[in-house]
Every structure is written in structure tokens, then in C-alpha cells.
Amino acid sequence: MSAPEYDGLVAAVTGGSAGIGLAVAEELAARGARVASLDLDVADLPDHVLGVSCNVTDRSSIDAAIARVVDELGGLDVLVNNAGISAVGTVEELSDDQWHRVLDVNVVGIARVSAVALPHLRRSAHPSIVNMCSIGALNGLPQRAAYNASKGAVLALTYAMATDHVGEGIRVNCVSPGTVHTGFVDRMLAKFPDPAKEKAALDARQATGRMVSPQEVADAVAYLASPRSGSTTGTALDVDGGITHLRPRATQSTR
Ligand code: NAI
Numbered sequence: 511m512s513a514p515e516y517d518g519l520v521a522a523v524t525g526g527s528a529g530i531g532l533a534v535a536e537e538l539a540a541r542g543a544r545v546a547s548l549d550l551d552v553a554d555l556p557d558h559v560l561g562v563s564c565n566v567t568d569r570s571s572i573d574a575a576i577a578r579v580v581d582e583l584g585g586l587d588v589l590v591n592n593a594g595i596s597a598v599g600t601v602e603e604l605s606d607d608q609w610h611r612v613l614d615v616n617v618v619g620i621a622r623v624s625a626v627a628l629p630h631l632r633r634s635a636h637p638s639i640v641n642m643c644s645i646g647a648l649n650g651l652p653q654r655a656a657y658n659a660s661k662g663a664v665l666a667l668t669y670a671m672a673t674d675h676v677g678e679g680i681r682v683n684c685v686s687p688g689t690v691h692t693g694f695v696d697r698m699l700a701k702f703p704d705p706a707k708e709k710a711a712l713d714a715r716q717a718t719g720r721m722v723s724p725q726e727v728a729d730a731v732a733y734l735a736s737p738r739s740g741s742t743t744g745t746a747l748d749v750d751g752g753i754t755h756l757r758p759r760a761t762q763s764t765r
Pocket of ligand 1: 524525526527528529530531548549550551564565566567592593594595615642643644645686687688689690691692693694695
């Protein structure tokens with residue numbers, strides 16, 4: 511029997527304590543990695559995920575968190591830049607503070623954590639970074655001006671990072687999920703006058719007729735970060751229920 515895919519590898523997942531990030535942390539651990547969640551909130555994590563307090567908007571907090579991962583887990587091979595926040599509004603409705611906050615967490619956060627991780631990734635035999643993008647990078651979602659702009663930047667940043675580091679063997683890819691049913695979505699739904707109606711609209715918006723599951727996104731991240739995906743860099747993998755490219759007729763049935 512062959513060794514588990516991630517045997518001997520260490521992975522750090524930002525925002526790994528909830529939603530998609532927690533599913534990613536669990537999946538990488540199930541595939542044999544030693545895994546840390548770098549998150550604002552590290553209470554209630556499963557035993558096999560090391561909780562490391564970290565704010566991706568604070569460089570000194572990232573320095574300390576990555577140092578702790580390397581020290582306690584024995585290096586760093588895989589970085590998953592998953593931490594992200596949203597803000598609801600058009601350009602008329604969003605404040606400067608909301609713009610700065612969303613871009614600081616979703617875009618500059620990726621750059622900061624990656625910069626601190628890179629010296630350690632260079633020591634790995636299988637270094638890889640996966641950024642969490644969104645269909646919002648390429649689809650105009652209503653009232654998500656700041657969020658969509660931030661994810662467009664994540665897509666561009668992924669290509670830029672992949673180019674800068676391909677020569678040193680560090681692969682950089684991103685996953686673009688459609689709407690995934692997590693706490694992130696539930697909090698957003700709660701802001702609408704009729705959350706149930708809005709949830710039904712989100713389900714219906716996917717060509718598959720339902721929101722994406724966190725596990726489906728975790729499997730995509732695990733594929734991209736895997737040592738078996740050595741030729742895959744500078745790609746965006748859609749896990750979007752077909753929303754980006756499919757235009758089924760309304761009368762077509764979905765299961
Ligand atoms: P979530 O809100 O359920 O979990 C996000 C995690 O990130 C939380 O544990 C939170 O504490 C942590 N976090 C937030 N700010 C942080 C900071 N400054 N420093 C460190 N950790 C921080 O969110 P969800 O839904 O799991 O989303 C994760 C990622 O997936 C985000 O980048 C989001 O934009 C992206 N995404 C989500 C989709 C969805 O429909 N849920 C769809 C497409 C992309």
C-alpha cells in the first residue's frame with residue numbers, strides 16, 4: 511500500500527477554523543498532512559488541527575504564527591490562503607472603511623502571509639500555495655462591489671505569484687467556488703429581509719440547483735496542493751455548480 515498523499519508534509523490554512531477553511535484543514539489532515547489553522551478564532555478545533563492565533567492583516571502576528579507552525583510541526587510545505595471577508599453594497603453604499611477592510615484581509619492578507627511563508631516553502635521538496643478566489647472574480651454578483659473587486663485581485667495575484675515563483679519550483683493556484691453553504695453565507699443571508707427566499711435564490715443560481723459544499727472545495731484545494739499535481743501552476747479551478755460557464759434552460763431539470 512502506498513503512503514498517504516500528504517505523508518510528511520505540513521500545511522497552514524488561514525481562516526482554517528470555520529467553513530471552507532476547516533473543511534480544507536480536515537481534508538489535508540485526512541490525507542496525511544500535519545495541519546495548522548491560522549485564524550482569529552482557534553477555539554473548538556479538532557485534535558488533529560493545530561490552532562495558531564493569527565490576524566492576516568497584522569504582519570507581526572503572521573510572523574509569530576508561521577514561526578510557531580514551523581517550530582511545532584517541523585517545517586512548511588503547503589500554504590492555503592483562505593481567510594476572507596465580505597461586505598454587502600454597491601459603490602454608492604460601501605464606506606471607505608469597508609473597502610479598505612475587505613481589500614486588506616482578502617488581497618493584502620494573501621501577500622503578507624505568502625511573503626512570510628516563502629522562505630520556509632523554499633526548503634520544501636513539494637512547495638505549494640493555494641489561494642481562495644471566488645466566482646465573484648469573473649461574474650458580476652449584485653451588491654458585492656468590494657468583494658468582487660477583491661477576488662478579481664486574488665485571481666490576478668495568483669497568476670503573478672505563480673509566475674514569480676515557478677522558477678524556484680513553488681506552485682501557486684487558486685480555487686474559485688460558487689456559493690458555498692457556510693457560516694459566511696448564513697451571516698450574509700441574515701442581512702436580507704427574507705433570508706429563506708434569498709437562500710432559495712442562491713440555490714437556484716447554481717446550474718446544479720444547489721449551493722456548493724465545503725467538502726467539494728476542500729477536495730479541489732487538496733488536488734491543487736498535492737505533490738501529485740506537480741505540473742499544475744497558475745490555474746484557477748472553478749468549483750461553482752456550473753454558474754460561470756453553463757446557461758441551462760430554466761425548464762431543464764436539476765437533481
Ligand atoms: P467563514 O466566515 O465561514 O470562515 C472564515 C474564517 O476566516 C473564519 O474562521 C474567520 O475567523 C477567519 N478570518 C476572518 N478574518 C480573518 C483574519 N483577518 N485573519 C485570520 N483569520 C480570519 O468563511 P467561508 O465561507 O468559509 O469562506 C472562506 C473563504 O472562501 C473566503 O476567502 C471567502 O471569500 C471564500 N469564498 C466563500 C464562498 C462562500 O460562498 N462561502 C464562495 C467563494 C469564495
